[in-house]
Amino acid sequence: MIEHHLPILLIAIPLMAAPCCVLIHSRRLTQLLALLVCWLCFGISVWLMTKVMHEGAVTYNLGGWEAPYGIVYVVDYLSAFVMLFVSALAAIVLTYSPTSVQAEIPESKQYLFYATYLLCLTGLLGICITGDLFNVFVFLEISSLSTYALISLGRTRRAPLAAFQYLIMGTIGATFILIGIGLLYQMTGTLNMADMAEQLEAVRAVDGETWAGSRTMLVAFAFMTVGLSIKMAVFPLHSWLPNAYTYAPSVVTCFIAATATKVSVYVFIRVVYEIFTPTFAFNILPLDSALMAFSLIGIFVASLAAIYQTNIKRLLAYSSIAQIGYMLLGISMANTAGLTAGIVHMFNHALIKGGLFMVVGCLILRLGSAKLEDLRGAGKTMPWTSFAWVLGGLGLIGVPLTAGFVSKWLLLTAAIDSQHWWVATLMLLSSLLALVYVWRVVETLYFAEPSERAAAAKEAPPLMLVTTYLVVGASIVFGIWTEFSAGVAFETAQHLLGVTQ
């Protein structure tokens, strides 16, 4: 009985738990509740993933109303996969968090932190699970608003400003998405994504390769892609991201850096591949070449910017913008291999970047600073933390036996196989920039005379180290054993392209 309702419980539990946190108000109890809920969500996600792998997609009609009249939750390969790593990282990061939260967030506000954290998780999971486009918007707003709140909890006075900056950009993005949804609803009279795709098929009326469809659809497409690009932080719409990541509390940065942008990428894949179909987006409209160009420029600009950062959080933030470029490169190739690479990289990058931000969280906890000059020589006093940076950093560079290599290799072979020679070459060259910015930190940690703070620091607390190593270790495990990650991504890609072909 309860098994059948698990899809809705995945959303309902954290959604209900969030106000409970506010009511309970006690720091310890909210922390325990949030922890319990996050791990429960992870458990449900694992269960859903195995169910999808064995029995195929799961649909759940809200209130028993059949689609397209009611809201429907759809768990297929793609959504189960994204939910799995989102909930996994949410749970691990929350387990990691107590010491860091205690150090960075005033005790009187901690219950709010846990409440908004759960709300943010609700939003992210909701975006993935729902099969209703308006629902996507609603959950997007839930996650965005809670993210603004989370970012503004940062201890410097710049945090509210960064949150405000993100709020402006995020709202513009959300509005664009809403306008797009509105136009599509006006055209098709439905909000169910699968139904909408069918209705649009008729509207599209493609005459060979030439476009003879409705202008409304073009406008809707334009609004949605631009709106989502803001949420994904695609160059040149990335300006909100560096400040948001830099000034948010460390734990918040770990969580949103590992999950938020990936979920936006998920929506982008859904919209482009399922609602509008690749034929429309890539053959009739030149989204592929536009996306490829912006991705490549973004990768180079953001990686170069990362090299010159003096704040380690900002360095990783710019690196995130670059890494989003790799995901979009894969997605823009519009073939199975490329799409597989893009989807795998969502997962791999979530692990790598989540792990690296967790390392940074440890460093900030002990050193009280994210500046590179204060990190000097920390390798001597914090050997385990520093070594975790090396391992995670190798993943970011894409050295074999790390998850980053798997993404890079898949993307490379996809590019070469589809004759995108320039993409292949530029992609490889750009990964060398990652070597520079990762190694800059490695050299700072290991080869410099210890700064005052580093000399006085001691190793991070065991719980934080263990959880950090869990994530960093996973990024290595999934670099060696790729049957699950690449396998699921491949299934997803085939499904996404098979539906439309």
Place this chain on the structure above:
Amino acid sequence: MTPEMMIQLGMGLPLLAMALVGLMGSRPNIREACTLVTSSILFYVTCNLATLVFSGQRPEWNLGEMIPGFEIAFRVEPLGMLFALVASGLWILTTIYAIGYMRGHHEKHQTRFFACFAIAIFAAMAAAFSANLFTLFVAYEAMTISTYPLVTHHGDLKARNGGRVYLGILLSTSVAFFMLAIAWTWSVCGTLDFREGGILGLAHAEGKISDTQLGVLLGLFAFGIGKAALMPFHRWLPAAMVAPTPVSALLHAVAVVKVGVFTVLKVSVYIFGIDLMSQTGISDWLCYVAGATILLASLVAMTKDNLKARLAYSTVSQLAYITLGAALATDVSVIGGGMHIAMHAVGKITLFFCAGAIYVAAHKTDISDMRGLGRAMPLTFGAFFIASLSIIGVPPGGGAWSKWLLALGTVESGKLALMAALMISSLLNIAYLMPIPIRGFMTPPGEKPKSFKEAPMMCVVPLCITAIGSVALFFVAEQIYEWLLPITWEG
């Protein structure tokens, strides 16, 4: 013991050694004993495997797909077997030497040192046994990363800068060129397996890749395999000399650099195929680049007063011999190249051992300071003299045979200019190696007579063994030739 198990042990033992070293970090004697015992077992296993491989068997072991479509697989053939034998055999001697050196020198972080060393050997074995380019690439990169902490062992500014050049060149060439070349090969051939006779020949016959493209692909491989130290991507090797001497000895004269040239040989024999290269002439340009590297590096070596720097440039030059052997693409030259892997390894490791012994005993690094030192350290300088003979290529040094075969190769392919380059290079070798023992023995001590003071036994014994080994190789060269002969057969 099944052949499959031997392959597993061949790679498992170094990993076991790493784990044991890590566990026994606080007890140096037991820690070193662990390395010694595992390295000895490893050598025993590789010897057993070698008897199988050289009698014509090709043991295989498939680990499974790492990335869908790309599997980690191992298949032992003579070239890889020879390399594995050399690496595992010299690992024992280097461990003994390293114990003497590191303790004699009171180095820090010895546990990390021995652990990383074991990983590097693991990577070397995996590369030697690899059955496809993908596996080889993974091992190649694992080696780069695992040797970085060894190069930067001292952890000072000099080490950092050396490590920067080391990692920078090796990783960038492998990512920008080597990886691209592998992916290209895969998209053309649909496979990355090493096959007798090469895999590109078929694709070329089907018109999937033109002569020009083949030439470009070869270029991507030749420069992408930065560990082969072909000019202009050789700077990492002298930079790596900031490492403690045992590292320079085993890794930067044997394991790391030999993985480079070994890969070049594998790629030309099993990916391109000798016939394809000689028929299309795509490797002609590479012959001249290799020839130029041989001469230029020898010339640079002459200008270096620091002994390790001189040896490093000498290595750059000698590695280019092997690349030349591959590029000439004749049967004798390829076998000569393969043989030179062993000959140069034993010779050069001796020279580095000597350099380290001199440093430990007399704290001297510059050749100009070594006047008369041979009288105090006769064994060390004697070994240096013998090993130099092998590097130069005069009997009774083992290098004589491999250089002879390479010279035959240049004649066979009608490239007499390269023949001249080889001869001139040998003369240059004499000019930059011989003054060292001569200075040590002949020049009377400047101020006061030196008392007899060798490095610790742990240092001296290994270098004597390898010096004898470099002579012994001269007499077993025919055997090695026969072992390697199968690599030139058509599949």
